[in-house]
Amino acid sequence: MNKFDYIQAKSVEDAVKRVSEGKNSIFVAGGTNLIDLFKYNLTHPELLVDLNKIHEHHEIIEKEDGGIEIGAFVTNADTAYNPIIEKRYPLLSKAILAGASAQIRNMATNGGNLLQRTRCYYFYDEHAPCNKRNPGSGCSAIEGYNRIHAILGGSESCIAVFPSDMCVALAALDATVNISGKDGARSLAFADFHRLPYDSPERDNNLQHGEIITSINLPKKGFPENFSYLKLRDRHSYAFALVSVATGLDLDGGIIAEARIALGGVAHKPWRLKEAEEFLKGKTADVDSFQSAAEIILDGAQGFKHNRFKIELAKKAIVRNCMMALNPESQRPGAKPSL
Numbered sequence: 001m002n003k004f005d006y007i008q009a010k011s012v013e014d015a016v017k018r019v020s021e022g023k024n025s026i027f028v029a030g031g032t033n034l035i036d037l038f039k040y041n042l043t044h045p046e047l048l049v050d051l052n053k054i055h056e057h058h059e060i061i062e063k064e065d066g067g068i069e070i071g072a073f074v075t076n077a078d079t080a081y082n083p084i085i086e087k088r089y090p091l092l093s094k095a096i097l098a099g100a101s102a103q104i105r106n107m108a109t110n111g112g113n114l115l116q117r118t119r120c121y122y123f124y125d126e127h128a129p130c131n132k133r134n135p136g137s138g139c140s141a142i143e144g145y146n147r148i149h150a151i152l153g154g155s156e157s158c159i160a161v162f163p164s165d166m167c168v169a170l171a172a173l174d175a176t177v178n179i180s181g182k183d184g185a186r187s188l189a190f191a192d193f194h195r196l197p198y199d200s201p202e203r204d205n206n207l208q209h210g211e212i213i214t215s216i217n218l219p220k221k222g223f224p225e226n227f228s229y230l231k232l233r234d235r236h237s238y239a240f241a242l243v244s245v246a247t248g249l250d251l252d253g254g255i256i257a258e259a260r261i262a263l264g265g266v267a268h269k270p271w272r273l274k275e276a277e278e279f280l281k282g283k284t285a286d287v288d289s290f291q292s293a294a295e296i297i298l299d300g301a302q303g304f305k306h307n308r309f310k311i312e313l314a315k316k317a318i319v320r321n322c323m324m325a326l327n328p329e330s331q332r333p334g335a336k337p338s339l
């Protein structure tokens with residue numbers, strides 16, 4: 001039995017103070033991943049600080065600079081169906097709706113989506129060696145069953161993958177994460193928020209203890225004309241991505257003025273390679289260009305016994321998704337890409 005105290009925070013400052021005071025205190029908002037961690041005996045807090053009664057950061061606001069600010073406590077469902085998001089950032093809406101189930105999206109908050117733990121069967125098995133759960137104990141996945149695991153950015157310590165769909169779109173859209181802590185507020189570029197495992201896989205992101213996500217900013221550019229999100233998984237109804245791709249294109253005639261390509265399901269964080277996006281600038285928007293970009297992105301990918309197929313799958317998914325982004329009609333349910 002894991003006994004803990006529970007309080008409802010009145011404000012962000014109150015929540016930060018309560019969690020900062022205790023080494024083993026944690027926040028809860030939607031709780032959709034945290035409850036799993038409780039069930040699998042993977043977290044043992046002394047104090048749970050509930051954020052659901054805080055009145056701030058429940059809105060999506062258009063900013064004077066043309067961008068938007070998305071409250072951390074807005075649910076994933078309310079974000080996906082928000083008219084501003086649907087109109088100006090449809091890539092984000094589509095990615096959110098590819099994730100989890102309607103019930104989970106109704107509970108899960110945007111801040112919590114960023115903070116979900118990476119996925120690995122062995123992490124959730126308290127009897128298996130796992131460097132992420134028990135640093136220094138070893139990694140069961142590298143020589144074990146590793147079908148869902150990383151092909152990019154892994155280390156000898158860990159090859160778990162970050163499972164969010166929403167975050168793949170946020171990476172492509174150049175989001176910024178706004179954070180409050182006991183020393184004040186700070187912002188992190190989305191690319192710097194999540195971590196690669198290196199030799200400290202126990203840390204999934206760069207938040208410090210007691211820090212809380214308050215909102216997420218998106219810049220003005222949302223690629224509403226040419227975008228696509230593709231999620232490939234074992235079971236269409238409800239499963240994490242084997243590979244997912246978020247694409248936003250800015251086209252000048254048939255020429256690529258700007259490209260964004262982010263991958264999910266392949267690494268410990270959403271994966272984006274600026275080198276490939278630079279390569280695409282000024283190229284004709286066609287299969288050949290996207291195939292070349294896919295080769296650049298997957299250069300250096302490392303497969304393991306059960307997941308080598310993901311390297312080729314990722315290349316094909318990139319090409320297919322970029323072609324889908326050329327044709328807004330392909331975003332309708334059931335539409336086929338024009339390959």
Ligand code: SF4
Nearest residue numbers: 120130131139158159
């Ligand atoms: Fe643990 Fe990471 Fe290895 Fe999975 S891949 S067993 S999470 S160390």
